[in-house]
Amino acid sequence: MAKPSSSMAINSANTLVSLRNSFIILLNQPRPFFVFGDSLVDNGNNNFLITPARADIFPYSIDSPSKLPTGRFFNGLNIPDIISEHIGSEPVLPFLSLELHEEKLPLGANFASAGVGILNDTGFQFGEIIAMPLQLEYFKVYQQKLSSLVGEEKAKDIVNRALVLVSLGGNDFVNNYYLVPFSTRSLQYTLPEYVIYLVSEYRKILMKMYEMGVRRAILLGSRPLGCAPAEIAQHNELSGECSTDLQAAAELFEPQVDQMVKNLNAELGTEVFISASTRLMYFDMMNNPQAYGFVTSKSACCGQGAYNGLDFCNAYSNLCENRDELVFWDAFHPSERACRLIVEKIVNGTDDYMRPMNLTTIMYLDSRV
Template identity: 60%
Template sequence: MDASFLLITFFLAGLAALGTLSMMSEARAFFVFGDSLVDNGNNNFLLTTARADLPPYGIDYPTHRPTGRFSNGLNMPDIISEHLGAEPTLPYLSPELRGEKLLVGANFASAGIGILNDTGIQFLNIIRIDRQLVYFEQYKQRLSSVVGEAQMKKLVNQALVLITLGGNDFVNNYYLVPFSARSREFALPDYVRYLISEYKKILGRLYELGARRVMVTGTGPLGCVPSELAQRGRNGECAAELQRAASLFNPQLDRTLIELNRKFGSDVFISANAFKMHMDYISDPGSYGFVTSKIACCGQGPYNGLGLCTAASNLCPNRNLYSFWDAFHPTEKANRIIVSQFMIGSSEYMNPMNLSTILAMDAST
């Protein structure tokens, strides 16, 4: 075989590789920031107690093994990736996230974190939101080394972003213990205003880093999760004080997103009404095929709401009949119901537009 033939072969192979990179870089990337509702396994790589790396977590995942997702199977980012026609985003800390995998996006979320840096301190080593944004900057540098600066900026600008924060700032901070430091410092309405002011800075930083399509979830009905039913609820009723916190937080977050969109002159931030999405099936579980929206599938104590989900916990045989997997997190089936509203929900669920509209609109530009 002569040298000229070898040179031509290597040249054609190089063109093919470049073509593959080019096609992959045209696919829409997906970035995820936030807490355990959207963590795909970053905490597996940390010395922390906020982990979902042991059975029965992952019992209904394709591998039937725990992955670090706080679910029996897929979580919200996984299901959104399905709708994007993409593979699930890898945790940023995963050693597999390199080369062409960077073009898919990355998941920076970490169970236990909140808007505030003192939220979740009991979990020790977690990736707080400011560190998640630092990792995003590092990601951009890594991606730039693969596709170049211009292509990196294009990919980030055109990407879809999901951010889920706020619940832990109440459950694992303000209301974590009676007379917590934050509850002594702030009355609830003042605490909510403080959270919103800090969240606004985080969202502004995301914009500075190039995010242009950001879905922002409000908190769900915090008082209705099995943990709060067990500890604070009365006769199975949602805990009123936690519900009040959500009712104060979510409208202020919506107004903040409108203000930011006016500031930036476009619909950068999309409000996802997680409270209503959850309350639909919590209020009427039978209509969604659930036998209960109060009892967790995996746990112990009243409503299976106390302690962790472990191999020694009570475990329901059919996860599709339960809206809650553990004391705090939805089952895969409930996550699919939530994401369906992301996709096609009316303006009372997704404002100013749903994800299907976003994808169709952006595809035409």
């Protein structure tokens, strides 16, 4: 058999180098990123709304590079910001921001709004917030703008390639079912019935996202709702124990969402939706905070009253000196350091935390498409 010529060998080597470089370029390309949901992922949309559910006052964002309030309900970066670091992108801008101009549009957008839930009536007490139907309507407007900028086919590809993050469900318990004794929803449904109803409505939202082009979405779980400093201060100030009602709600909700996601993916024939057990991620830190370098998981850094869990964080609040020592920044939201530990589980966690795969696997599989 004839030996390959030197020119053939050079061409083969060049082809391999080209393929390798193409793969590296693909891995290094910023991935489009879209964010939907509530205050855990809102990075400033509510700044533009008439609502008390805002975080554009000191000392929010005190540990951000600018030290100025950004609208995030955190001392620094939040979960979407830190995920952006892992997917090679800059933090996406709020959809309502005037800075979301043509240059930034292909990178994605954040549609989240503090106070919202799965249900349209959740968060009504906060006035003007962006409920999920409107977030999805804004997503449609975004796609129209993107199509005008890059063309319809390219816009469709950007949306299909994007990573999506969704945070929903917590407010449907805290700011709806358990908002007041004998709330409208609690008179309509028993807790198990309400959870079934919530999950069915959540499924409709996810199907709408799929119809709009979403092909890979991470769904944050319900968190240990009853263990937030606000709930401990309100319900169990003396004992310091978590609120049993809200804990029961979270323990019912997250497994049913997991099963719904599994069924939905089977129906779609592909693993579009990924369940992130943020409840379990929190529990690791809360059950043994010292193992993660925290002093406490019960008190917030910024707030008033017992456990700093009463009222909003503001310029007149108690403020701890070292935010890295506490799991919670304010009465409901984790510190940036806690967010980083949560994202570490999202990126590398086992199937106890991420089902059916973690973000590292997502990025590997999607880089081969």
